[in-house]
Amino acid sequence: MIAVDGLTKSYGTATVVDGVSLTLPDAGVTSIIGPNGAGKSTLLSMVSRILGPDAGTASVDGVDVFSASGREVAKRLSVLRQDTHMTARITVRELVEFGRFPHSGGRLTPDCRASVTSALSYCDLDHLAHRGLHELSGGQRQRAFVAMVLAQDTRYVLLDEPLNNLDMAHATGVMRLLRRLADERDKSIVLVLHDINYASAHSDRIIAMRDGAVVADGAPAEVITPEALEDVYGMPFTVHRLGDDLVASYFR
């Protein structure tokens, strides 16, 4: 379980995450939605100790993320950031190998190599493994970063907009993959999404943020409603039931 208690972050006079308290389960898919600037990335960065909070605590399976050793946290929690800009000239495989770092300290064991290879094929990257990162399209690079996080093989996986730059086929592919990780390997996937319909179709739970606070939190059926969505985004929605899915429409 990830326990977040009173996390707060301010820049100048603006409080961008305002005393958020949450618990995230130890399995399943949890989506975080909300408008630009709601504080989603800031919250995720604090939970993954990339950003220090002004107040509050966060712990992963009882390990305090801000005081524990970096390696201990990295064995339990992996993170894909929203901005993955990178200048190093390394290959896709070399990037994915970085995911093994908390386990092996950089010296790859045969187990490491196996999980790197399986992460690569999970993400449909076998044929690109030897390509330089700078020689990939935006979507291919995004998949390489997802593969790296998979290779890290942590119980908790935090992803900030993993569908960035992906076409529909690959976006659906990544969402299915994350769903499968949760179902088959009992992982807890926490991801920030802008496409509320992907959130609706694949999540066990949806957390909606606005102005640094959680404004809705529950199963898709509770959050994907015209009232809740309008409250979050400040615009009208209609919600349709299509087969098993709740589909929100907001295009007109």
Added chain:
Amino acid sequence: MILSSPTRTTAATVAPWVAVAAVVVLAALSLAVGVADVSLAQLFTDPDGQTLLLLSRWPRTAALVLAGAALAISGLIMQQLTRNRFVAPSTAGTVDAATLGVLVSLILFASAPVMGKVLISTAFALAGTAVFVILIQRVQFKDVVFVPLMGLLLGGVYRAIAEFFAYRENLTQSLGTWMNGDFSGVIQGRYETLWLAGAAAVVAYAFAHQFAAAGMGRDFATGIGVNVRRVTAIGLSIASFTTAVVVVTVGAIPFLGLIVPNLVTMAIGDNLRRALPVTALAGAALTLGCDTLARVLILPYEIPVGSIVGVLGAVVFAALVLRKGNRYVTA
């Protein structure tokens, strides 16, 4: 595009062997070349030849290999940790600070043993480089070329201070020898400290993975559990120590730590575990080659090797900065 990856892989596979071969050939050449007319075979068989080999030729060759490798590795580590391809001991104030350190040790403790000088010089180099790193972390505008320019400026300040004291103490000439490497005085008993730089290079290799992770950026490294602050401190300590050892023993070789890592990573990519040994070998090869050239160009006299590498380095540096579509300038 598709073509470039197999090429990169091939380059990465052959590069270590090419580098080893270059070092072996150039080292043999370095042993064979000198004012005394002795053949390579005579060096090993003839008694006088053996003495010459032991006292002068071998120490000089070993010193060239060690100093070249050490400075090149320092450059690679500094580039990785600052994430800037133009940062090296000679462009981050490290060499100037190390020189100031030797000067201070000489003024304060005239008869300090070599190790004392090395340690004081290391402390200065580390402090001087730390000032640079802290400065560039504070600066908002992190232009790739602006960063080393700031280092050069800072180095200029250290050098001005050093020159002021050197002038007062009548040591300006020594200052020149620390700043500009010259191996003509290397004989048995006067280069052995350089093995410490070799040892530091081995330590650096043990940390290669950590340096690589830190070089991917603070957030990235934090995500995989690497303590960037600690790793940076270790890396800069190694680079400062190596630079100090070289400055104290034979004098710095300007630009070497800048150009060698750039040329190597351009050819084989940024995988540090692979790039580090190749960089060391290439640094050794370049130093050997330039020194041999320095010895034969105006026989029986010598040009300081630092001058030759310096000229070469300035040209390559300019080419790197101006290179069209240079990924690091735009990145």
